[in-house]
Amino acid sequence: MRLLRLRVNGDVVPVAAPSHWTLLEVLRYRLGLTGSKQGCDKGDCGACTVLLDKKPVLSCLTLAALAEGHEVTTIEGLTPAHLRAGGRGADPIQDAFDRCGALQCGFCQPGMMLSARALLAKNPRPTRPEIQAALAGNLCRCTGYTQILEAVELAVAESGGAAVQPADGRRGARGAS
Amino acid sequence: MKAFELLRPASLEQALELLPKPADRERVRVVAGGQDLYTEMKDRLIEPDQLLDLKRLAGFDRLEIDGAGNVTLGALLTLSRVAEHAGLRASLPLVGEAALSIASTQIRNVGTVGGNLNQRPRCWYYRHPGAHCLKKGGSECFSKEGFNKYNAILGGGPSYIVHPSDLAPALVAAGAEVVLAKKGSSRTLPLEQYYTLPRDGDPLRETVLGSDEILTHVRIPAPAAGWKSTYLKFKERGSFDFALASVAAGLVVEAGVVRSARLVLGGVAPIPWRAKAAEEFLAGKPAQPATWREAAAIALSKAEPLSDNEYKVALSQNLIERAFTRLTT
Numbered sequence: 001m002r003l004l005r006l007r008v009n010g011d012v013v014p015v016a017a018p019s020h021w022t023l024l025e026v027l028r029y030r031l032g033l034t035g036s037k038q039g040c041d042k043g044d045c046g047a048c049t050v051l052l053d054k055k056p057v058l059s060c061l062t063l064a065a066l067a068e069g070h071e072v073t074t075i076e077g078l079t080p081a082h083l084r085a086g087g088r089g090a091d092p093i094q095d096a097f098d099r100c101g102a103l104q105c106g107f108c109q110p111g112m113m114l115s116a117r118a119l120l121a122k123n124p125r126p127t128r129p130e131i132q133a134a135l136a137g138n139l140c141r142c143t144g145y146t147q148i149l150e151a152v153e154l155a156v157a158e159s160g161g162a163a164v165q166p167a168d169g170r171r172g173a174r175g176a177s
Numbered sequence: 178m179k180a181f182e183l184l185r186p187a188s189l190e191q192a193l194e195l196l197p198k199p200a201d202r203e204r205v206r207v208v209a210g211g212q213d214l215y216t217e218m219k220d221r222l223i224e225p226d227q228l229l230d231l232k233r234l235a236g237f238d239r240l241e242i243d244g245a246g247n248v249t250l251g252a253l254l255t256l257s258r259v260a261e262h263a264g265l266r267a268s269l270p271l272v273g274e275a276a277l278s279i280a281s282t283q284i285r286n287v288g289t290v291g292g293n294l295n296q297r298p299r300c301w302y303y304r305h306p307g308a309h310c311l312k313k314g315g316s317e318c319f320s321k322e323g324f325n326k327y328n329a330i331l332g333g334g335p336s337y338i339v340h341p342s343d344l345a346p347a348l349v350a351a352g353a354e355v356v357l358a359k360k361g362s363s364r365t366l367p368l369e370q371y372y373t374l375p376r377d378g379d380p381l382r383e384t385v386l387g388s389d390e391i392l393t394h395v396r397i398p399a400p401a402a403g404w405k406s407t408y409l410k411f412k413e414r415g416s417f418d419f420a421l422a423s424v425a426a427g428l429v430v431e432a433g434v435v436r437s438a439r440l441v442l443g444g445v446a447p448i449p450w451r452a453k454a455a456e457e458f459l460a461g462k463p464a465q466p467a468t469w470r471e472a473a474a475i476a477l478s479k480a481e482p483l484s485d486n487e488y489k490v491a492l493s494q495n496l497i498e499r500a501f502t503r504l505t506t
Binding site: 046062118 | 286
């Protein structure tokens, strides 16, 4: 057992875990952050994607002990970070996924949204092929890719290209909610 | 995965001290990004007692290009940084293209140059925890008579794995060397000689890396004036996958005539497969489609497909033609 001090979604969290536990296991089974999904658990599906120092990585292929000293962002941290930065409502990516119906079973969605979030932070005006490339590591077994790509494009369009801004509570025509 | 002790040396010297004696080779594993190693541990193909993490070592994550154009890649450089380096993409496009073709964004953000070059085979018999194949100390390579769609068509026997690295064929084509450090000394050898065919060495391993050594750097000599290069990879799945076949190609063409050529195939042999006969054929030939077609035929003339992988012959030939066409149009 090792005492780790992880920085997760802006908080410093002390947590005891064995050396061989992955970041995903610590997030889900020690910290209760079950938004990161345990899919294949070996790097094929992307459902466990989190941001490590703002870059998407696979938490199932990251040792928790080696995440010390890095900033971990999970899906649970996106909207709080958005609100802390002065935004309103949900994170614009989450809002766009909601309005585009970019989910079926929802299992891939946290990873998809974190990959999209990292893409837009780096490239505010990605093309369709750039979005596809950035999301290539996230598999949707319901095959709902069209709405997912549309959601990212909606977030890009509404941001005006600079940085993705709050969606201001508007609802698109496709949105169910 | 099985519990292990995590060691985090702060210097290369400390790391080398912690390496095991040859007899204990399986007990201690070196890890950088771990994107391949952890999958082996999760499938219990390996169960080390200690993991030697290299990420605290300073200075081994740099990409340097000197005034003459020689490139040094630290073993701890992430594949993302290799793929995105503008200077490298300008002088040695095949290296950046190969790096970008590897796995997914998530894996490239963590996976390293050293890890990519030292990754283990993807053969499904090797990866299956229940198959005690030749690669795991068994007596038989099951792919020879079994399901061998993804296995070797060149250089096979007694094992028919293919080397899964994309970076390796590109770096061999670029004439790269690797630096291997051990206690008190280091050696440099061409990357081409770093890999061993199963029939020439220990079939349990793919490289000549000693149990007392760590791969620390890759050095790529400045390309010759006029050298153009590219890396083409064919995947069964568009999103991300290992190569069914890939081609690393480089050319110098002057006045419509090939002066020199490099051709290395990936995904078809247990090592990055240098097509030397095709390279020799190309020198002095007119840079035109008929030349590429003939070079492609020569490169695959010694292929010995297994029952389910004859498609790799035509696939590789087409990739070769396409690569040289891309370099000359």
